[in-house]
Structure formats: structure tokens, C-alpha cells
Amino acid sequence: DSGVTQTPKHLITATGQRVTLRCSPRSGDLSVYWYQQSLDQGLQFLIQYYNGEERAKGNILERFSAQQFPDLHSELNLSSLELGDSALYFCASSARRGVGNTIYFGEGSWLTVV
Amino acid sequence: ELKVEQNPLFLSMQEGKNYTIYCNYSTTSDRLYWYRQDPGKSLESLFVLLSNGAVKQEGRLMASLDTKARLSTLHITAAVHDLSATYFCAVDGYNAGNMLTFGGGTRLMVKP
Numbered sequence: 001d002s003g004v005t006q007t008p009k010h011l012i013t014a015t016g017q018r019v020t021l022r023c024s025p026r027s028g029d030l031s032v033y034w035y036q037q038s039l040d041q042g043l044q045f046l047i048q049y050y051n052g053e054e055r056a057k058g059n060i061l062e063r064f065s066a067q068q069f070p071d072l073h074s075e076l077n078l079s080s081l082e083l084g085d086s087a088l089y090f091c092a093s094s095a096r097r098g099v100g101n102t103i104y105f106g107e108g109s110w111l112t113v114v
Numbered sequence: 115e116l117k118v119e120q121n122p123l124f125l126s127m128q129e130g131k132n133y134t135i136y137c138n139y140s141t142t143s144d145r146l147y148w149y150r151q152d153p154g155k156s157l158e159s160l161f162v163l164l165s166n167g168a169v170k171q172e173g174r175l176m177a178s179l180d181t182k183a184r185l186s187t188l189h190i191t192a193a194v195h196d197l198s199a200t201y202f203c204a205v206d207g208y209n210a211g212n213m214l215t216f217g218g219g220t221r222l223m224v225k226p
Contacts, residue, residue: 043216056213105157
């Protein structure tokens with residue numbers, strides 16, 4: 001158990017809908033990351049937050065957005081869902097700003113768009 | 115754009131054998147991560163390599179980093195069935211740190 005908690009674990013929804021994935025980082029970790037894992041794209045970095053502020057942005061679609069709240073939990077919002085958004089979405093956290101920190105991943109949220 | 119390539123993509127080996135997984139990357143970085151993933155599960159951190167020549171070992175796994183060659187290796191010694199999983203390397207090429215670009219993964223199957 002990495003200490004990173006994600007909910008829901010599984011989610012099935014229809015095209016065009018909107019969903020919210022939630023993440024609680026490890027106790028004390030200030031950085032939260034979101035990654036998407038799919039068969040065709042592999043593991044892709046989406047976005048990083050540090051202590052409530054956006055720090056880095058990767059291949060995140062405009063239909064997707066995220067935020068980190070004062071209690072450090074984070075949410076990833078996915079809207080106007082398409083079949084191709086079906087994937088495993090990971091949240092990860094690390095202790096502090098800077099390089100070389102171990103990054104711990106949660107169990108992931110399986111999203112299926114039908 | 116940072117690219118990370120692993121080979122082989124699939125590896126089937128017998129218990130007791132040794133093998134090496136290679137991870138090549140395209141831009142300068144001295145921060146290299148190895149993760150293990152069981153099917154449908156999370157990514158488990160194995161090693162964090164932070165300098166040229168870094169070598170870390172845990173049990174039957176040993177990872178090394180050559181930043182000049184832009185190459186990391188994950189060496190498996192005397193494989194056992196429990197090592198069957200997919201192994202990913204990831205490179206942090208971001209100046210501010212901790213934005214990982216992953217390789218495609220190496221699916222390892224160790225046959226008893």
C-alpha cells in the first residue's frame with residue numbers, strides 16, 4: 001500500500017458525460033500528479049500540483065481539468081467523454097518540491113466510456 | 115521532446131536465468147526511475163537513480179545509470195516466478211523535477 005488513495009476504483013459512463021476522480025496523497029506529501037495509462041498511449045503524464053498550485057502540464061486535453069484543494073487532496077475532472085478516454089487514471093504523490101523524490105502511485109481509477 | 119525506449123518489450127525466461135532490460139532516453143537527464151506493475155495494479159517504485167554511475171540493488175534486481183550514454187539497465191539475477199510483472203523505466207527530464215516520461219514497459223514472464 002503506497003498510501004495514495006484514489007476513488008472510485010471503477011467507473012463506467014456514457015460518451016458525452018462528465019466524471020470526477022478523486023485522490024488523497026500520502027500524509028504530508030505536497031505534490032500530486034495525474035497520469036493516464038492506456039493500451040495505445042502507454043503511461044502519460046497529465047498534470048502536477050504542488051501545495052495547491054499547478055506546477056507542470058503534460059498531455060492533458062482541454063476537456064480535462066484538475067485542482068488541488070487546501071487539504072491537499074486533488075480531483076481530476078473529465079468532461080465530454082469519448083470512447084478513447086477509457087483508461088486507467090493514476091494519481092501519484094511525492095514529498096516536496098525538487099528533484100529525485102520517490103513518486104508513489106495510487107491503485108488507479110479504471111474509467112470505461114461506453 | 116523526451117523519448118524513452120525500453121527493450122525488450124516482452125521477455126520470457128526460465129527460473130534461475132539472468133537477463134537485462136535496457137532503457138534508452140533521448141535527452142540529458144540524471145534522474146531515472148524504475149517501477150514494477152502487476153496486471154491491473156498500481157506502479158511500485160523499485161529504484162531512483164540520481165547520478166551518472168549510480169547503481170542500486172534490491173534482492174535479485176540491480177539497476178544502473180549511465181547518463182553519458184543515456185542508458186539505464188535493470189539486471190535480473192537468478193529469476194524467480196514472483197518477478198513476473200511489467201517493468202517500466204521513467205525519466206525526469208523536467209527542470210523543476212518529478213515530471214516523468216515513461217518507457218513502453220517490458221513484460222517479464224518467468225517460467226517455473
